[in-house]
Amino acid sequence: MRKSALLVSAAAIVAIATPAFAQDAQQTTPPTDAATTQAETQNTTSDATSNAAVEQTGGAGDIVVTATRRAERLSDVPLAVSAVSQEALQNSGATDIRGLTQLTPSLQISSTGSEANASARIRGIGTVGDNPGLESSVAVFIDGVYRSRTGSGLNDLGEVDRIEVLRGPQGTLSGRNASAGAINVYTKAPSYTFGGYGEATYGNYDNVRVAAGITGPIIKDKLAFRLDGVFADRDGFYYDVTNNTDYNDRHRYVVRGQLLFEPTSDISLRLIGDYTYRDEKCCGAVYLDLREKQDLTPTVPGDYSVASSNRIVDVMRSLGAVFPSAGDPFNRRIANTPGRAYSNVTKDYGGSAQFDWNFGNASLTSITAYREYKSGGASDIDYGNLDIGYRPDDGNSYRQFHTFTQELRLQGEALGDRLNYLVGGYYSKEDLQVVDNLKFGNDYGAFAACRIVATINPLAALRAPRSPGCLSAVGTVALNGALGAGAPAIIRGLNNLSTLNNLGSQRDVYNQQSENYAFFTHNIFKLTDQLSLTAGLRWTHEEKRFNSTFNNNNTVCPTQQAQLGPLLTNAALASLAGGLITLSCTGNSTAALTGLNLNDKIKESQLTGTGVLSYKPTNDLMVYASYSRGYKAGGYNLDRSDLSSNVFTTPTAASVTRLRFDPETVNAYEVGVKYSSRQFTLNVAGFRQEFQNFQLNTFNGTNYVVQNIGSCSASLNGADRDPSSTTGTCSGDVNYGVLSQGVELEAGLYPARNVAVSLGYTYADTHFRNNLVGSKAGEALDAQLFLLAGSRLSNAPEHVVSTSVSWTPELGSSGLQGLFYVDGRLSSDYNNGSDLFYEKEQDGFFLMNARTGIRGPNQRWAVEFWVQNLLNTDYQQVAFSAPFQGAGSQAQVQRFGSAGGFATGNQVFTSFLAEPRTYGVTLRTRF
Numbered sequence: 057m058r059k060s061a062l063l064v065s066a067a068a069i070v071a072i073a074t075p076a077f078a079q080d081a082q083q084t085t086p087p088t089d090a091a092t093t094q095a096e097t098q099n100t101t102s103d104a105t106s107n108a109a110v111e112q113t114g115g116a117g118d119i120v121v122t123a124t125r126r127a128e129r130l131s132d133v134p135l136a137v138s139a140v141s142q143e144a145l146q147n148s149g150a151t152d153i154r155g156l157t158q159l160t161p162s163l164q165i166s167s168t169g170s171e172a173n174a175s176a177r178i179r180g181i182g183t184v185g186d187n188p189g190l191e192s193s194v195a196v197f198i199d200g201v202y203r204s205r206t207g208s209g210l211n212d213l214g215e216v217d218r219i220e221v222l223r224g225p226q227g228t229l230s231g232r233n234a235s236a237g238a239i240n241v242y243t244k245a246p247s248y249t250f251g252g253y254g255e256a257t258y259g260n261y262d263n264v265r266v267a268a269g270i271t272g273p274i275i276k277d278k279l280a281f282r283l284d285g286v287f288a289d290r291d292g293f294y295y296d297v298t299n300n301t302d303y304n305d306r307h308r309y310v311v312r313g314q315l316l317f318e319p320t321s322d323i324s325l326r327l328i329g330d331y332t333y334r335d336e337k338c339c340g341a342v343y344l345d346l347r348e349k350q351d352l353t354p355t356v357p358g359d360y361s362v363a364s365s366n367r368i369v370d371v372m373r374s375l376g377a378v379f380p381s382a383g384d385p386f387n388r389r390i391a392n393t394p395g396r397a398y399s400n401v402t403k404d405y406g407g408s409a410q411f412d413w414n415f416g417n418a419s420l421t422s423i424t425a426y427r428e429y430k431s432g433g434a435s436d437i438d439y440g441n442l443d444i445g446y447r448p449d450d451g452n453s454y455r456q457f458h459t460f461t462q463e464l465r466l467q468g469e470a471l472g473d474r475l476n477y478l479v480g481g482y483y484s485k486e487d488l489q490v491v492d493n494l495k496f497g498n499d500y501g502a503f504a505a506c507r508i509v510a511t512i513n514p515l516a517a518l519r520a521p522r523s524p525g526c527l528s529a530v531g532t533v534a535l536n537g538a539l540g541a542g543a544p545a546i547i548r549g550l551n552n553l554s555t556l557n558n559l560g561s562q563r564d565v566y567n568q569q570s571e572n573y574a575f576f577t578h579n580i581f582k583l584t585d586q587l588s589l590t591a592g593l594r595w596t597h598e599e600k601r602f603n604s605t606f607n608n609n610n611t612v613c614p615t616q617q618a619q620l621g622p623l624l625t626n627a628a629l630a631s632l633a634g635g636l637i638t639l640s641c642t643g644n645s646t647a648a649l650t651g652l653n654l655n656d657k658i659k660e661s662q663l664t665g666t667g668v669l670s671y672k673p674t675n676d677l678m679v680y681a682s683y684s685r686g687y688k689a690g691g692y693n694l695d696r697s698d699l700s701s702n703v704f705t706t707p708t709a710a711s712v713t714r715l716r717f718d719p720e721t722v723n724a725y726e727v728g729v730k731y732s733s734r735q736f737t738l739n740v741a742g743f744r745q746e747f748q749n750f751q752l753n754t755f756n757g758t759n760y761v762v763q764n765i766g767s768c769s770a771s772l773n774g775a776d777r778d779p780s781s782t783t784g785t786c787s788g789d790v791n792y793g794v795l796s797q798g799v800e801l802e803a804g805l806y807p808a809r810n811v812a813v814s815l816g817y818t819y820a821d822t823h824f825r826n827n828l829v830g831s832k833a834g835e836a837l838d839a840q841l842f843l844l845a846g847s848r849l850s851n852a853p854e855h856v857v858s859t860s861v862s863w864t865p866e867l868g869s870s871g872l873q874g875l876f877y878v879d880g881r882l883s884s885d886y887n888n889g890s891d892l893f894y895e896k897e898q899d900g901f902f903l904m905n906a907r908t909g910i911r912g913p914n915q916r917w918a919v920e921f922w923v924q925n926l927l928n929t930d931y932q933q934v935a936f937s938a939p940f941q942g943a944g945s946q947a948q949v950q951r952f953g954s955a956g957g958f959a960t961g962n963q964v965f966t967s968f969l970a971e972p973r974t975y976g977v978t979l980r981t982r983f
Contacts, residue, residue, distance in 0.1 A: 123220050123240070124578065125229050125467060125478055131732035134590065134670035134680035136223040136741040136800060138162075138816075142216050142244075147862060147877045147907055149924050151265070151288070152210050153196065153219070153239055158881050158905060160221050161816040161856040162800055163239075166888075166933040167210065168339065168968055174206040178223050178237035179743065179796045180822030180852025184753040184890060187760050188455050188490055189568065189694035193720065193751075195226065195234035198241045199328055201408050201425040202232040204459050204486055208404055208429050211332040212310045214284040215253065215269055217242040223800070224724050224743065225686020227664050228578040228592030231423070231463040231482035235686040235722050235747070245326065246280035246316040248273045252983055259922075259976020263290040263306075274315075282314040293972055294340035297380045298391045298441045303340035303398065309333055322414040331405040337398040340390045341439040342381035344935055345895045345965040349946045351953040360949045360961075367514045368942040368962045371506040374521045375499055377442040385967060386930040391441040393497065397449030400432030406459075418468025423461075430456035433492070438939050439966050443497030445560075445939055452493040452563045459486040476580040481573070488568040490694045494643070495560035496610075502526060503940075504639040505553040508632065512538065525550030542629040549620050549636040552612050560645050562607040566694040569601045578666075590668035590682075598689040598719075601657045602712070606649035606696065613637075613646035617704065624704070634704075641703035642758050642940065644696045654712040660719055662687040678730045683723070688751070690719040697759030701781070718764045718832050722747045723792075737804040747794035749832055754890040755936055756840045763830035763838060765793035776828040776837045776845045779948065779956045786827075786834025793829075794849065796822040810865055816858040823848045843892040843947055850892060851934075853900070855884040864911075871913030875920060880904040888934050893945040895965045896935035903929050909978075918980040928973035935967040 121130050123137045130139055138160045145151075148158050153176075154165045164182070167174045173186045176194040183193045188205060196203040220240040227233035250272030257265040269284040287309045292302035312330040348366035352359040369379070380389035392398065406427030413420045433453035438444035447453040465480035505526035509519050518531035525547055527535065536543045576594040583589055616637045623633035664687045670680035692715045699707035699714055728741040749764035768786035775784030798820040805813040824844045830837045837844070848854065860879040867874050882902045889896030904927055909920030937945075944961030952958045 121218070121220055122242075123222055123229075124580075125465065126476065129732070131676075131730045131737065131739075132672075132678065134588075134668045134678065134682065134728070136162075136726065136728065136739075136743070138221045138223075138802065140219045140221070142218065145213075145216065145219070147875075148860075148879050149905055149907065149922055151212050151286075153213070153241070154210065156219060156221065156239070158879055158903065159816075159858060159860075161818040161858040161881070162223055162820070163221055164851055164853075165206070166851065166968075167207070168934045168936075174210050175851070176206045176239065177851055178221070179745065179798065179800075179818070180820045180849050181236040181745065181747065181794070181796055182851070183751060186755065187693060187695060187753045187762065188488060189566075189692045189715075190717075190751055190753055190762065191688060191691070193234060193236035193688055195232050195238045196241070197230065197232075197238060199243055199408060200230070200240075200410060200423045200463070201406075201427070202459075202461055202484070203427075204429075204457050204488075207431070208427075208457075211334075211404060212286045212288060212308060213241060213243070214267060214286050214310055214312060215244045217244050223741075224726060224745070225664070225666070225684040225722055227574075227594040227596070227686060228576050228666050229478070230480075231461060231574075232484065232572075233574065233594060233596055233664065233687055235688040235720050236745075243312065243328075244269070244271075244282065244284070246282035246314050247271045248277055248280050253981065255978055255980040257976055257978040259290075259974055261291040261293060261974060263974065263976055264288070265290075278318060280316045282312075282316075284310075284312045286310040292337060292340070294342070294388050294390045294969075296340070296390050296392050297378065299394055301337075303337045303390060303392070305337055307335050324412045326410045326412075327407070328410075329405075329407040332403070334402040335399060336402075338400070339968055340392070340398075341936075341966040341968050342385040342388065342390055343379050343440075343938075343964065344381075344385050344932075344967040346379060346382055349944070349949045349961040351949055351959045354954040354959075357953060358950050360946060363960070366942070366962050366964070367510040368507065368964060370514075370516065371503065371510050371519070371521070372440070372442050372941070374506065374516065374519065375442055375502055377440055379440075386969065386972075388969065388972070390439070392439070393436045393441055393443040393446065396436040396443070396446045396497075397434035398436060400434055402429075402431040404429045416468075417470065418466060421463075421465045421467075423463040425459075425461045427459045428457065429459075430454060437494065438497070438941065440938075440941075442503065443499040444503055444941070445494065445497050445500060447492070447494055450493065452491055455488070455490045457486060457488050459484065474582045476582075478578040479575075480577070481575050484570070484572045486570045486572075488566075488570065488694075490566040492564045492566075492696075493561045494564075494645070495558055496556045496645070498557050500940075501554035501556045504556065505550045508550060508553075508635055508639070509535075511635065512632070524554050539629065539632075542623055542626060545619060545623055546629065546632055546636070549616055549633070552616055552619075553636070553640060556610065556612050556640060559610040559612065560608060561696075562609055564604065564606045564608070564649075564696060566604045566692075567602070568692060568694065570689075570691075571599045572689070573597055586672045588668075588670045588672075590666070590670070592667075593663070593665040595661065595663050596687060596689075597659075597661045599657065599659045600689070600691055602655070602692045602715070604654045604712075606652050608645060608647050608649045610640070610645045611647045613641035613703075614648055616640045617706075621704075638703050644699050644703070644707060646706065648706045649696065652707065652709065654709060654715075656692070656712045656716070658690060658716065660690060662719065662721070664721075676731055676733050679728070680730075681727045683725055686722040686724060688720040690717055692716060693753075693760065693762040695760040698761060717751055717762050718749045720747060720749050720751045720764070735806045737802075739800075739802040741800045742798075743800070744797040745795070746792040747796070748790075748792040750794040752841075752890060754838070754840060756838075756891065758939065761838050761840065763835075763841070764832060765824065765837075765844070766790040766829050766832055766834070767793045767825040768827040768829050768834060770827070772827045772829075776826075777842050777951075779839050779842060779952045779958070780836070781839040782836050784829065784836045786829045790829060790832050790834050791825075793825055794822070795825060796820060796852075798822075810863060812860075812862045814858075814860045816856075818856045819854065820852060820856075821848075821854060822852040840891050842951070847892055848886065850887050850890050850896075853883045853886040855882075857882040867910065873911040873915070875907065875909045875911060875918075877907040878904065878926075879906075888932055889936060893937075893965075894947050895945060895963075896967075898932050898935075901929050901931045902927065903931075915980075916982055918978075920978045920980070921976075922978065923973065923975040925971060925973045930972075931970050933968045933970050935965055938964040938966045
């Protein structure tokens with residue numbers, strides 16, 4: 057999509073789209089909680105007592121947020137923050153944090169191989185969620201409690217008070233630090249007034265969702281309770297043609313119970329316990345690109361042609377593979393291996409206790425929490441009916457977290473109310489265990505052998521797919537004639553591939569114990585009545601201990617290495633011998649790992665902070681400028697594939713250092729303007745963020761590669777863009793490797809009491825710099841990442857526009873009220889693969905939701921009809937290289953061609969799609 061067309065479309069949809077933010081104040085009742093009112097009067101608040109996000113003014117309304125741990129109008133907060141109310145979420149149809157992307161243009165959330173693998177990005181910066189060893193650059197907090205990975209925040213939220221999205225580095229205001237931003241979810245607290253709600257939804261795909269809650273006093277004005285529950289069930293939107301079933305279904309329930317105890321007006325204790333259960337077949341993937349690309353003119357770089365067929369696809373079809381989405385991935389038809397498990401149980405539960413004590417000019421807040429999270433990992437990893445690889449459902453594939461956190465904050469006012477101070481401490485201890493048992497499938501040996509034979513000669517007559525080594529009689533003769541004296545060793549190697557089936561990991565165990573403690577302070581100095589200076593500091597200490605053990609029964613790999621190793625010095629046979637070893641040892645699948653114990657630990661400390669100068673010339677206008685330094689801890693790549701640089705080297709105990717990655721840091725600069733009146737609000741922010749040691753996680757079709765991206769001060773003369781993982785080391789200083797800069801705009805228009813219009817626009821130029829290296833020490837960039845230098849990051853659209861319109865007219869004089877709502881998000885083009893291969897490009901798209909209905913007096917009941925993805929827009933979440941299914945992309949053929957070893961590129965590409973159009977009806981009641 058061209059930029060000009062994008063901007064014209066953006067202008068056109070302003071008139072028809074969506075209130076994203078909590079500025080629809082006319083719909084929200086004033087705060088009545090005594091604790092909340094008291095907190096607002098003192099201009100300080102705890103999370104437990106900040107129930108009311110919006111204060112009625114009869115006009116646009118002032119949004120009250122606690123982004124700075126103080127109850128403040130959003131227009132008075134000198135940082136980039138978006139606040140989304142329960143009603144805005146409800147109108148847009150959002151039931152978990154993924155729905156926020158429709159309402160906040162700088163935020164993007166996607167999920168990949170399972171519901172546990174979610175990734176949140178702000179201003180184009182985030183962390184790929186497939187590898188649990190990497191923490192997210194965007195932290196998720198629910199009721200002040202840090203959720204260690206974004207996937208644990210994908211639970212159904214139930215009824216919330218509001219959600220705040222903070223953009224830029226965070227760390228001086230709360231427990232856990234984050235380098236790119238934070239998502240703070242505040243659920244509804246108990247009330248001393250008895251009441252409740254219930255809602256029931258039915259839609260296409262047999263979508264059933266039932267939610268209910270009840271709250272009230274146990275002891276008048278002293279002890280209150282709240283109980284919320286959600287049940288959701290829905291068929292999947294992929295159809296599996298081989299198993300006659302659907303995938304990406306939804307089956308989950310959530311229960312949350314709360315107690316609020318306030319023995320005096322100055323003391324409160326809020327206890328929260330919750331449990332989430334999910335058992336869903338996630339996630340199916342469609343075939344996106346099956347073409348084979350060829351070097352058209354070896355002497356001319358940049359050109360390529362498309363072959364009449366892909367030899368990898370031909371091999372797979374000869375073994376019985378089907379490709380139901382070929383040519384039309386959005387038909388959502390898939391073919392998974394019969395008998396391979398896809399449905400996994402996820403359990404997420406825990407409890408927290410928040411204690412607040414107000415003693416005059418200061419208040420103390422303590423948040424203590426313990427959580428457990430476990431997600432199964434059984435899957436058909438090749439995403440096709442040919443059984444190439446799988447993780448069996450035998451209890452030996454999962455990830456689990458046990459996390460304890462303690463946060464303590466003291467805040468108050470001094471110096472005649474000129475100083476508003478906050479000091480705090482944070483401690484966390486997390487035990488992470490990843491257990492894996494990735495195996496070769498029943499068809500892998502035949503597939504791998506036929507893949508080699510097809511590489512030697514594409515003629516199908518040479519192949520006998522179900523014969524040992526995939527060689528027909530004609531093929532054996534041809535191979536002997538072509539390879540001469542080396543043929544017997546190659547044939548033995550081909551025959552050995554047939555014995556790989558169902559070999560691999562029996563049980564690989566990765567244990568990581570993390571301990572983190574930090575001290576932070578955030579202080580606002582009122583230099584004058586209009587001029588304020590904010591100064592914050594944080595000191596963080598992080599320690600991680602790592603150990604792993606392996607149990608692998610792939611004895612074919614050592615055999616191949618021993619038998620074929622001597623041929624690696626033969627110029628004519630080295631490629632074939634190397635290919636055979638690679639296919640039998642791929643991903644470091646080898647019995648040589650059995651008994652190998654890895655142990656390591658890292659310690660790191662960081663001083664970060666922020667400084668903000670803000671000026672309010674009038675009560676309605678504020679300008680500010682800020683600097684922040686952010687940090688995200690280093691850690692370990694919890695994947696055996698990175699233990700050695702190639703399949704010819706057997707990992708040893710010393711290989712553990714290859715799994716380390718360094719901490720990610722950022723220097724961020726921001727200037728902003730905020731204007732607020734009864735009928736119009738406008739927030740504008742300009743930002744620049746420089747990320748050093750950016751933690752990049754890339755799946756290359758076989759391995760997960762984690763590298764810290766930096767930029768060498770000395771020219772690499774294009775060595776970061778070549779097909780080698782050894783050239784391009786840095787001889788100078790290593791500087792920041794990722795730059796995110798741009799402008800954000802949020803506007804609200806309230807021309808009448810029952811009309812609200814909002815517009816959000818983000819321009820984010822988020823790109824890699826040139827002369828890239830793979831670590832602070834200046835190691836060479838992985839060859840798979842040759843497209844990164846100077847390019848925009850994956851999942852980082854340059855332009856995003858979000859708009860909304862809400863109209864709630866009075867229907868007569870009986871108290872009835874109508875609802876007409878529509879929202880939209882327009883995104884420009886972006887690439888959704890970390891390696892930026894052209895096959896993974898996503899064209900710009902527009903996503904629209906709509907809702908209409910009628911509400912009874914005082915909203916005691918409501919009937920609403922809704923459509924998500926009204927225009928049935930087809931777009932992808934993440935595209936990826938199908939495991940084991942070919943090698944080489946269009947870009948590799950174009951850039952390197954025959955001279956660089958890429959005469960052909962036959963990698964098959966697959967994709968996780970976003971949801972199609974859904975629609976239904978929702979009934980609500982409130983008492």
